Amino acid sequence: MQNDLTYLIRQKCLKAGFIKAGISKAEELKEEGMYLKEWLDEGRNADMKWMNNTFEKRIDPKLVMEDVKSVISLAYLYDTPVAHSESKDIPKISRYAWGERDYHKIIKGKLKLLCKEVEEMQEGIKTRFYVDDGPVMDKAWAVRSGIGWLGKNTNVINPEFGSFFFLATILINTELDYDKPVDDLCRGCSICINECPTGAIYDEYRIDANLCISYQTIENRNDIPEDIDLSGWIFGCDICQDVCPFNDNKFFTTDPQFFPKKEIFNKTHSELSDISEEQFNRIFEGTPVRRTKYKGWVRNLKKFKQV
Ligand code: B12
Ligand code: SF4
Ligand code: SF4
Known part of the structure; x- marks a missing residue:
């Protein structure tokens, strides 16, 4: 039964335009939380103080959604074939910010429809979704669910698609079948x-x-x-x-x-x-x-x- 539900949810995610959908069990992020704490304690977050304020929630999804059982991680590509100019007089804007609309709005629009459909699949299903700005560790969940590995540059990299994608995270109150992390392919590269x-x-x-x-x-x-x-x-x-x-x-x-x-x-x-x-x-x-x-x-x- 959950096999079917997992399959159908994944199909819906891919149909919504996400290139990858991975699923992991909702549990405390013990190891990642340790690294996050160390990072915050050392002041590596600079003036992003809101990261200290939401620490507990970031490492424990149950504090974000009490009855959460699973976490769905999604990847949405943003790179285009257009290249930056090589001219020294042309300032560069990161490729994620080139377009007409903010990615939060673009992706949340898709997630709203997707989650509505998922909630209609079975009585009692509830979801919450985030893109970047929620108190959730988007990368940690994406790694756990096999979307990609955490590269040495600290971006999640998919072996096929690379790393120019945004991550979205859906919390869901039902057990699903879980994916496995992929190998770290950075190896000797630096x-x-x-x-x-x-x-x-x-x-x-x-x-x-x-x-x-x-x-x-x-x-x-x-x-x-x-x-x-x-x-x-x-x-x-x-x-x-x-x-x-x-x-x-x-x-x-x-x-x-x-x-x-x-x-x-x-x-x-x-x-x-x-x-x-x-x-x-x-x-x-x-x-x-x-x-x-x-x-x-x-x-x-x-x-x-x-x-
Ligand atoms: C804060 C933040 C930033 C900060 C800090 C960057 C960072 N690396 O965390 C700043 C402002 C610098 C930033 C920049 C960018 N960001 Co940003 N950012 C975030 C945010 C809001 C939180 C990330 C976080 O929790 N950082 C805290 C630290 C502790 O996390 P971490 O570096 O991943 O730490 C892990 C490692 O250190 C690891 N670790 C530590 N030691 C060791 C040792 C070993 C051996 C191993 C294997 C691992 C390991 O464990 C830690 C926990 O998992 C997320 C959205 C979200 N809600 O998650 C987006 C997010 C990470 N950002 C994103 C993007 C796109 C960017 C930029 C590319 C934007 C740009 N072009 O300018 C750059 C990339 C810079 C870079 N090299 O990372 C995307 C990344 C997508 C992807 N494919 O991974 C995210 C996920 C937003 C989204 N939802 O799409 N960002
Ligand atoms: S970590 Fe990456 S995004 Fe940040 S300054 Fe270095 S090259 Fe640029
Ligand atoms: S170490 Fe190499 S493969 Fe790994 S993130 Fe950096 S450049 Fe990419």
Whole structure:
């Protein structure tokens, strides 16, 4: 019976546009929680204090949904075949943020319909879903359910599709059949560690947000430390994924919402600096770039120029 239910749920997930769906048993994330604690205690989360406040929930899904039995992890591709310009005068925006709409909205729209269908499959089924912004460790669940392994760059990598995908997590109050983790294929490779320009990957599988360009350009609300070189990026950073051999396969999204928005794509530093606050709010309305606010946008552009 649960075999059938698991099969049908997985089929629905794939039909909804997710490239992978993996399922794991909902239980406390003991080992991952230990690493998370160490990470927080060492201040590797920089100013993302909300991560300390939600620690208990992050490691125990029962504190998020009391009767949770299983966790469904999903992957949604966002990379497009469009390449960044090589010109030194063109600031780079991470490929996940190129499009017309914020990925939270895109994926949550799909999850809402998907979860409604799943709840209608059997009486009593209840679900809760998250993409990035919930108090759940999306990567830890994805690893447990075999979506991919945790790469040394700390992104989840699927052996076939690489790592340019978002993760979504569904908590569900029914037992299902569980998947197994996949092998870690990083093995002797350390390209991402060597290529990270700031040394943010301070050890294999460990990243210090304080040093990460992604954190500095998106999450930091204060000045960017002088010794951090943005290496051409003004929103997010893709370097440790671009250099990863598992992203050479070039699997691209078919979702047009992730393709670059003309107004911002491959514009020069002076063109982007000419954007007024009003234009910024209009151009980036409903996109991930809005997160940095105009103040952060201007700060990042200034910092880009200092290099
Ligand atoms: C905080 C956060 C960040 C922070 C910290 C990054 C990080 N590595 O955690 C910052 C702002 C820097 C960031 C940047 C980015 N992020 Co982010 N981020 C998150 C968030 C909200 C929480 C992640 C978290 O819990 N970190 C805490 C630490 C403790 O976790 P960790 O590094 O995974 O720690 C594990 C390892 O250290 C491991 N470990 C420790 N020691 C050892 C030793 C061995 C031997 C092994 C095997 C493992 C191991 O155990 C820990 C627990 O599992 C998640 C969404 C979510 N709710 O989960 C998205 C998320 C991780 N981010 C995502 C993305 C896309 C990005 C960026 C690519 C965006 C960009 N282009 O700029 C970059 C990538 C930077 C990078 N190299 O990781 C995606 C990743 C998708 C994927 N394929 O993995 C997520 C899952 C969002 C989503 N739902 O899609 N992010
Ligand atoms: S996102 Fe950029 S700065 Fe952050 S760890 Fe990866 S390469 Fe380093
Ligand atoms: S670049 Fe190499 S070490 Fe880094 S995540 Fe990819 S395979 Fe692993």
